[in-house]
Amino acid sequence: xxxxxxxxxxxxxxxxxxxxxxxxxxxxxxxxxxxxxxxxxxxxxxxxxxxxxxxxxxxxxxxxxxxxxxxxxxxxxxxxxxxxxxxxxxxxxxx
Amino acid sequence: xxxxxxxxxxxxxxxxxxxxxxxxxxxxxxxxxxxxxxxxxxxxxxxxxxxxxxxxxxxxxxxxxxxxxxxxxxxxxxxxxxxxxxxxxxxxxxxxxxxxxxxxxxxxxxxxxxxxxxxxxxxxxxxxxxxxxxxxxxxxxxxxxxxxxxxxxxxxxxxxxxxxxxxxxxxxxxxxxxxxxxxxxxxxxxxxxxxxxxxxxxxxxxxxxxxxxxxxxxxxxxxxxxxxxxxxxxxxxxxxxxxxxxxxxxxxxxxxxxxxxxxxxxxxxxxxxxxxxxxxxxxxxxxxxxxxxxxxxxxxxxxxxxxxxxxxxxxxxxxxxxxxxxxxxxxxxxxxxxxxxxxxxxxxxxxxxxxxxxxxxxxxxxxxxxxxxxxx
Numbered sequence: 396x397x398x399x400x401x402x403x404x405x406x407x408x409x410x411x412x413x414x415x416x417x418x419x420x421x422x423x424x425x426x427x428x429x430x431x432x433x434x435x436x437x438x439x440x441x442x443x444x445x446x447x448x449x450x451x452x453x454x455x456x457x458x459x460x461x462x463x464x465x466x467x468x469x470x471x472x473x474x475x476x477x478x479x480x481x482x483x484x485x486x487x488x489x490x
Numbered sequence: 491x492x493x494x495x496x497x498x499x500x501x502x503x504x505x506x507x508x509x510x511x512x513x514x515x516x517x518x519x520x521x522x523x524x525x526x527x528x529x530x531x532x533x534x535x536x537x538x539x540x541x542x543x544x545x546x547x548x549x550x551x552x553x554x555x556x557x558x559x560x561x562x563x564x565x566x567x568x569x570x571x572x573x574x575x576x577x578x579x580x581x582x583x584x585x586x587x588x589x590x591x592x593x594x595x596x597x598x599x600x601x602x603x604x605x606x607x608x609x610x611x612x613x614x615x616x617x618x619x620x621x622x623x624x625x626x627x628x629x630x631x632x633x634x635x636x637x638x639x640x641x642x643x644x645x646x647x648x649x650x651x652x653x654x655x656x657x658x659x660x661x662x663x664x665x666x667x668x669x670x671x672x673x674x675x676x677x678x679x680x681x682x683x684x685x686x687x688x689x690x691x692x693x694x695x696x697x698x699x700x701x702x703x704x705x706x707x708x709x710x711x712x713x714x715x716x717x718x719x720x721x722x723x724x725x726x727x728x729x730x731x732x733x734x735x736x737x738x739x740x741x742x743x744x745x746x747x748x749x750x751x752x753x754x755x756x757x758x759x760x761x762x763x764x765x766x767x768x769x770x771x772x773x774x775x776x777x778x779x780x781x782x783x784x785x786x787x788x789x790x791x792x793x794x795x796x797x798x799x800x801x802x803x804x805x806x807x808x809x810x811x812x813x814x815x816x817x818x819x820x821x822x823x824x825x826x827x828x829x830x831x832x833x834x835x836x837x838x839x840x841x842x843x844x845x846x847x848x849x850x851x852x853x854x855x856x857x858x859x860x861x862x863x864x865x866x
Binding site: 443444446450461464468 | 863
């Protein structure tokens, strides 16, 4: 998986000290790919929805997205913005 | 896309608003007391004042002023009133457009501020507000319709209290102007605040305020007005309030939006929005994982807030937006104090807000999506 672009999200989280970005991917997210994100934090997958939703959360960041989309959202805490690089590397290497 | 975020800004706008806005930019500019054309046709400013007077329920429409929106209006009024060292009462339901000026304007640094609490659906008891009145209370500020819960406050009762105690009353009708019948004169409103881009169907960057005759404000901005340019210092207190070039294309759109509503009938628009809200409330009542911060009988505005057990509001919004194409709003909605009274926590709520352009199908699509989330 390649990350084609990293765009600041229109969802404004900065008010609460969080910064949100959308990672634009080279291909749509598969369920297998989504489940590869599990080691990053607590993992939620709502597979019964018309378009299944996932969320991965730890103290420093939150990932959320929809199965089949070619992007997902990353919100990082303002004090840990370097986590964005770690997540990007993880996605490129594992997905 | 289904747009259910009309309490933030309304979409779509009526065709007449789009045309009026475009025409104002395409045609020679309307006069603003600066042109030889003045007097040759009804001035846009005056016509917009008359229209807003009808919507606000204000006879003295010439006392209505236009600004960039509710926030600028509130700052202009609070900075301009003579409130030095006085006591101000407001409520925990207020938007930051009220709270931040109150706590940050240097002109109010000597003022004391008291906050009236609300119930778990957002209602402020007028008696609680009255109990906060002191000898030096100068102003009561009340949010007419909550932008979080849709609760409509009893401003008639609050107006009577304010008048009885000789206190000024400011009503923020940002969420209600254009979708609820307003009666500023009957409510004994001294000051009313409105924005143009919500239910009034105008464009962003428009709004204004009404100040009753007899209340004078010291302007907080000064500049060119195109009237008597030789008077540099206002020695007689004959202040002008429209300094700088005004947003005439915005006013043209606001006028068109307001006239559209008056032609349709605000009561008619309200009935449609109410029907949608009743349908939504009814559907949500059967969803066990959903907490709604209000009831169909008590919260009469065209919006509601809810949360889904086990999902953060931002997750719900993400799912609705990206999974179902439904746009809603989440978070504190710029009204940070109300949430501890609602029990909605530090992450706030998911808010649904309708306009006259929403349909039963929009609501049913939302309900289907929420049913899936409820059954997860």
